[in-house]
Amino acid sequence: MKAEHIAKRFGDVEVLRGVSLQVGRGDLVSIIGPSGCGKSTFLRCLNCLEIPDHGSITAMGVRIERAGGRWTRADDHAAHRLRSHVGMVFQSFNLFAHLSVLDNIVLAPRVVKGEPAQIAREQAMILLEKVGLADVARRYPATLSGGQQQRAAIARALAMRPEIMLYDEPTSALDPIVAEEVLAVMRTLDEEGMTQIVVTHDMRFAQQASDTVIYMDGGQIIESGPPDMLCVNPTDERTRRFLRTVL
Structure with a gap:
């Protein structure tokens, strides 16, 4: 760059x-x-x-x-x-509160890139495993610690490859x-x-x-x-x- x-x-x-x-x-x-x-x-x-x-x-x-x-x-x-x-991660996480961690990560690949739901979810779980959050995939951002929310934000940015x-x-x-x-x-x-x-x-x-x-x-x-x-x-x-x- x-x-x-x-x-x-x-x-x-x-x-x-x-x-x-x-x-x-x-x-x-x-x-x-x-x-x-x-x-x-x-x-x-x-x-x-x-x-x-x-x-x-x-x-x-x-x-x-x-x-x-x-x-x-x-x-x-x-x-x-x-x-x-270019992916971007912010100080304030900016996760969608009404979506689960998994759905936060799936959203952009589905909407922006048009990926099939199953493929997007499989890739999201791989990313959650990478950042150590696979076990909280179904939870909502408000139930996570600040560190977990920021790692979820990183996974969301990585989902766009x-x-x-x-x-x-x-x-x-x-x-x-x-x-x-x-x-x-x-x-x-x-x-x-x-x-x-x-x-x-x-x-x-x-x-x-x-x-x-x-x-x-x-x-x-x-x-x-x-x-x-x-x-x-x-x-x-x-x-x-x-x-x-x-x-």
């Missing part, structure tokens, strides 16, 4: 200022930085949940390029194709023990070769699991590098100051 010179403004506030990023196939990239620095907006731009004002995004052969102007129907079609390759997974603070609403259940699933996906981009405040995960850590501040990428470099010996004073507050 490649993003070039992504800019985004909300009214008078310039949230992203020409952010560029290239992620190799199978890499796990963690994006860290203070609250309000543009991390989540950038992640949402990568999936076209927020439409960049300027810049381009390329993923799995799909390219979206913006230079101002209107968002067209052709742009909509390109964004739809891009999203078919994405090549790239994006996570927006997937463990920030969870206590450390429960969060580890979710992080273990992400580590397993990394071992299987899934490309993953994670906005996170979990510095232990960023240090231990990432191929690359990116530090953002003020709507820009300040520096990036392997975790044993960026988290131990960053070159920019802003990065050093941030790390002193979180480590």
Whole structure:
């Protein structure tokens, strides 16, 4: 996945200022930085949940390029194709409360891809086994712990067979023990070769699991590098100051 010179403004506030990023196939990239620095907006731009004002995004052969102007129907079609390759997991789970865990996962393959019900359910059970939730497939989200709900959300995203997974603070609403259940699933996906981009405040995960850590501040990428470099010996004073507050 490649993003070039992504800019985004909300009214008078310039949230992203020409952010560029290239992620190799199978890499796990963690994006860290203070609250309000543009991390989540950038992640949402990568999936076209927020439409960049300027810049381009390329993923799995799909390219979206913006230079101002209107968002067209052709742009909509390109964004739809891009999203078919890119899964998204949110901080707030966003599971449908009136559906069982199994039905939450079956819904998108049935509606969006038109998969036969039996095949969709069989694949959903395989995914629930992968994330350790096969035994709660018939339960409703409200009866699950936060960690179980987030793992179900990951399984739901995987049901669309994405090549790239994006996570927006997937463990920030969870206590450390429960969060580890979710992080273990992400580590397993990394071992299987899934490309993953994670906005996170979990510095232990960023240090231990990432191929690359990116530090953002003020709507820009300040520096990036392997975790044993960026988290131990960053070159920019802003990065050093941030790390002193979180480590």
